[in-house]
Amino acid sequence: MARDAQTVREPLEIKQQKRGDLVAEAIKRLITEGNLLPGDRLPREVELQQMFAVSKSTIREALKSLEVQGLIKVSTGPSGGGMVVEVPLERTFQLMQNYLFFKEVSIDDIYTVRQLLEPELAAGAVPHLTEADFDALEHNMACCSPASHDRRELLRQRQADMDFHDILAAANPNSFLRFTCELVNEMIRQLIVFGNETPRREHEKFGTANVDIHRQITDAARAGDAQRVRELMHLHMQEARTYIKRMNGKLRGRLILDSDIVDMQQRVRSQLGTNGVRAPAGEGKRVAKPTTTRVATSATSATKAVGKSAAKPKATGTKAVGAMAKTKADAKTDTKTEAATKAAPARKRRTVSS
Structure with a gap:
């Protein structure tokens, strides 16, 4: 048998x-x-x-x-x-989306990771920030200050807030930490949306709070106080999570098309004006050996x-x-x-x- x-x-x-x-x-x-x-x-x-x-x-x-x-x-x-x-980074973001497609990811999950990583990212960037970086941070804060009463403009400013964190990321010499934080930032920029019922004043409060804490972080970084930057960024992540939940923020879908990402980048560039280019810290020394x-x-x-x-x-x-x-x-x-x-x-x- x-x-x-x-x-x-x-x-x-x-x-x-x-x-x-x-x-x-x-x-x-x-x-x-x-x-x-x-x-x-x-x-x-x-x-x-x-x-x-x-x-x-x-x-x-x-x-x-x-x-x-x-x-x-x-x-x-x-x-x-x-x-x-x-x-x-956009291609990597797309692949990560594909991986997360059948998994449940919440705003709380995203901010739990951010609260762990962003303070270290910012603190590690402090010794490597140049005058050009500080100029970029100042420009970002000026663009993101919620002076407009146009609700759509306020939303674009909240997306542009993420560029402040990307500037810090580019100065951090830890390429793996930088990469991870940039991916998380891209998720927030692309996926988090707010309901139409959210009052405009809530957007303005959130924008004002962001610019205020960004100002404190920038001033502490100029003073070379990495520990203060770490503490402020930890507080910033807590506040941001609270504001987003209070404003009924949610994740829109689980997949973002390539065209959506391109459109988003164009809007952010238009919002912020000119673009600067900086080689991420620690990578300029790598030279190919033409043997x-x-x-x-x-x-x-x-x-x-x-x-x-x-x-x-x-x-x-x-x-x-x-x-x-x-x-x-x-x-x-x-x-x-x-x-x-x-x-x-x-x-x-x-x-x-x-």
């Missing part, structure tokens, strides 16, 4: 990765081991074909996959190809890894990825023909300046 059950049982199907996915992983490895930075170019399509022994369509599929992930930008034409880019040998080695190891991961090829069609390791010598030759990669400028993130 047991024997019959074993006979009836179907064998487990082991799914194999597509060639395009394997090549995409290999190109990621090339970027990492070659220490490529935003602005650096990948080898041309024909060279990637030779490097990985696959067809043009497979290379294009891999490049498209990396472009969708936000890791590269692909251009067409004789001088086209893939260029490494910094993954934009051709390193890139060649990276390409070879990437080819090896793809070869090991690939399944046995079929008899027909394009050469399978499993044969990629055989192109080891070709990979080195092809890569050496590439000009040494130039160091890209330090990664920049938008902040606000006066």
